[in-house]
Amino acid sequence: MNRSRWMFAVAAFFPGIAWAAGGGVVAENLLWLAIILMAARLFSPLAERVGFPAVLGELLLGVALGNLSLFGIQYFDSIAKDPIIAFMAELGVIVLMLQIGLEMRLADLVKVGGRAAGVGVVGIVTPFVLGAFVAGPWLLPGLGTNAYLFLGATLAATSVGITGRVFRDLGHLGAPEARIVLGAAVIDDVLGLVILAVVSGLVQAGSVSLSEVGGIILNAALFLVGSIAIGRAIAPHSSRWLARLDKGQSMLFAQVLATGLFMAWLAHLAGLAPIIGAFAAGLLFEPVFFKTFETPRIVREVEALLPDHTPGGIHPLAERLREALTRHSGHQHEHMLEPIGYFFVPVFFVLTGMQVDLSTLADPAIVAVALGVTAAAVAGKLLAGFAAGRGANAWVVGWGMVPRGEVGLIFAMVGKQLGVMSETMFSVIVIMVILTTLIAPPALTLLLRKNHRASEATECGD
């Protein structure tokens, strides 16, 4: 007559009050979140000590947990399938992209717009052509044209979450390469939709509906241009108004986070990935909007200490202190996002790692083909890097485009559902997604470190 068991029964009978039942059915999720949170925090400094970004630690932790079943430990298998943990992961990557958007300035992004578009288009077209007309027919002979088209579409996918995280972990979001890659990723999310629609149309109806392709592009463009234009018109005023309601920064924090969630939902409505919406939401807010906010309590506290030492007139130290403290706390709303990020972002990357099924690596013949396809996938994106032009390291941009992540898997799943993708091709694609996702973070890290040393050899390190 344990209450837990009661609660379980109650929750099962009345889903409406499942929440009230003390989490009877979902209590295990509390344990999982605790494990992921703590493990990710512990892995982070360890990964950095070895010289790699924290995200690699989280991905590998996920790979380890997700493949314990190979050793007979099934316990963690249900995490990967749990819809609540899945939503936490989704929240995590949304918060990450919101943070990345906040740390960038729209003007800087617009400045590299043309080059980002070039990288985006080349980064979609080259891997598609390489996959559909070279690697496919050559490495997996005897399949239909439709299968090759789908392989090409899968190779064209771009997943920006991992690259964004690497740039952020290493403090390189201000670099032109980061701006170009993120701009290209936004463009690729739209182009990816177009490719998927075209290929699916060819497979299902044998033809492409131009009006449908136009609709996709129009929808996406309307969302991006419209929401950013409207949002940036509103944001300064709403920030000032909210500042008057609340002396702290909790209002601003809520505004930023709620906007991120809202625009993620809006992007989803427009057919885009929610993370693109969250990234756009981050671009709405510029530090200058928040100048009218009160200096936080700590400044007032410190100032209260100063007068004893400043009889008559303002002590110059007081001025400088206020400046230092305000500078430090000016972005407090961003700092308030950090704990949310610490909590949820690792859930996304651990879960991404858990999708890696190491048993696909058991067949040497498949692995050999997969390595060939992966080479095509990497080459296609690296070529795109050279579309970035002068002033940006082509290799950094190229490797930044390499991870296929969950987007590649989704494309493959659609192909499987349409019946054009054989089990072998699916396994090959899964391995390609695994390799591109796991190789990119260390490759980027090495390149960024080298780049940093080369270009700033005269400046002092941290």
Added chain:
Amino acid sequence: MNRSRWMFAVAAFFPGIAWAAGGGVVAENLLWLAIILMAARLFSPLAERVGFPAVLGELLLGVALGNLSLFGIQYFDSIAKDPIIAFMAELGVIVLMLQIGLEMRLADLVKVGGRAAGVGVVGIVTPFVLGAFVAGPWLLPGLGTNAYLFLGATLAATSVGITGRVFRDLGHLGAPEARIVLGAAVIDDVLGLVILAVVSGLVQAGSVSLSEVGGIILNAALFLVGSIAIGRAIAPHSSRWLARLDKGQSMLFAQVLATGLFMAWLAHLAGLAPIIGAFAAGLLFEPVFFKTFETPRIVREVEALLPDHTPGGIHPLAERLREALTRHSGHQHEHMLEPIGYFFVPVFFVLTGMQVDLSTLADPAIVAVALGVTAAAVAGKLLAGFAAGRGANAWVVGWGMVPRGEVGLIFAMVGKQLGVMSETMFSVIVIMVILTTLIAPPALTLLLRKNHRASEATECGD
């Protein structure tokens, strides 16, 4: 061929990668979280301006959203039934109780242990007797003994989340009343289990298994004593060790939050409410454990400014600044929990408000009976307040025990499932739960304000 629709299909086919599908099925949750987050933040200063704690604003917002269906707007009905939002709410109340635990000292709680036990026992026994033997037979004549026993059990329930939040909103967690109420709530969670087991046993088997009752008490006592003893033995060492790994406070934050989640899960295993575990987790960490942590960057920055003004020797201002800043930032791990709280805590209270079905108030006869039962429910807990003894305001303690919240609903649901509770009695209990939950916050606020003015009339206000 919208990708959202594709993702939906993919997610439906492969639940394992539902997360990867960009939240196809759960995108609406993003919108709901945005609305709850922003509305709760906006209501908070408005409620405070009127003189009530923010929690009342959140509860009423929930009542309003939950009853829009009376006006034909069904949109929000699905929120209350969504398991993901439900989990967010659960996380919210867990984070809240963890915060409350962190802000209290175990020693202070132990000091009022005897009085809390008195309040807890009286607060369970009196409402039970009043409900089962007075209000039940008198106001709802003609029902069986089992029904009255269950009514008594429902009146005995205590839900501490709402009271804890009111004390916290008003900054009264340091008051002896708060410590007594929270201590009594822990005891009542155990006693509530016992009552539910006894009553259910009588209803189902006609007898009470003493070994089962003993098992419940033993389980709960083992969990509480064991986890707190072990936790407090480990916490200082693990904190020191984690401090060495990470210069910031993110490690500590992760430790505290992960411990809260872990102990919530453990409490659930022991048959207790998860929030009791989260509260106990908060008690494990005392500020003194964190002294070895590095002073945050801001202190170093300010110190870097000072040397110019302190040629030779340490400027006394520098010392005092460091002190003020360290004091301010010493609890940074607690401050890092704040954003998590801002995000999730309102979800719990808005969802609690949404459980209030105003249509139950349509039948005047039922409302009349419910008012009588509510009077018994309030009177029983107010009586308990007088068990608090000298030095604590009996009315504050009593009103602090009044809200039945979700615990009362769970007890009623169990009774309904066992078939001993009529529809009428269930409606009566729902109204009682609504009234005790909604009346307690304003009543507590008025009492605490009066108490504060009376006892600290000579001290200056904020």
